[in-house]
Amino acid sequence: MDAGSTVEPGFVVWLTGLSGSGKSTLARALRKELVSRGHLVKVLDGDDVRRGLCADLGYSAAERRENVRRVAEVARLLVESGFVVVAALISPLESDRRMARGLFAPDEFIETFCSAPLSVCEERDPKGLYRRARAAELTEFTGVSAPYEPPRHPEIVVDTARVSVEDSLSTVLVCLGERGVIDAPST
């Protein structure tokens, strides 16, 4: 272990879901809450990562897999140092998420499905990407022209189409508490 002043063990909350399913929003809320509880927290957001570490990658299946692999490797480095990593990544394929999971001990990888129907995500379209995908200005867009495989056995599911960010956060915190990786929520 490299981290000098941490005692808590690290783990990953791996948020998967369609574009617009609320991953980044939940990631920020989770970071704020966990930081306030004294954890070291790092958000690895897909959009950010693709401007830096993965700036050389496109959206083919092979490049998406490599994107997932690099984020998982970085998450592993951080977890080794006692960080809670919140990865917010579409990561559409079950096999790629399984590969990411394989880099961690069983207790360290908490797959969290931000479940929202395509119709809801497309209605939200916070970045205008669905519109561009439907206009064929974007290719290989998840949910439109590339597949999304919902997780079969995620540790956590949040119904981000129906519940508020606060309630989604609460669900995650309860699950993390039950798994013993954080103290039970005070709420």
Place this chain on the structure above:
Amino acid sequence: MDAGSTVEPGFVVWLTGLSGSGKSTLARALRKELVSRGHLVKVLDGDDVRRGLCADLGYSAAERRENVRRVAEVARLLVESGFVVVAALISPLESDRRMARGLFAPDEFIETFCSAPLSVCEERDPKGLYRRARAAELTEFTGVSAPYEPPRHPEIVVDTARVSVEDSLSTVLVCLGERGVIDAPST
């Protein structure tokens, strides 16, 4: 800032030098010392990185550059979270190290040249790599069949051929103290 319990600003000590010049040894010594002073420290060692994050890369000039780029991007993520990153990477080309430096604020990137003549490194040959390179079992090996460009303006130079690890460490600590990124050494 994501890290909850850190106050110190992060920075990178980027150790460059030939294989066998003592980068990893110095990195470990530096980690131990800085951890004992309460810093969050992460060593990014070239050998480790090439088994994980950069496992897909070979040793062509383009692949070495990509190796440096990824390590620098990961270092940036860590520095943002208050870590001291000790990167121990041959990083043979000035242009690649300059690219890495470009990801950081001026005070955050401390290029440290582990200076040892090729003859000394080859004599040490701790991993038997020079022998294999001379036998042409390894190609594109730095110092034998690929270039090493010594840094022109490194922040720190340690003469690892002549001085002990303890003295190299001491040199680095004094320089870090003078730069104000750590408290002045107590020795």
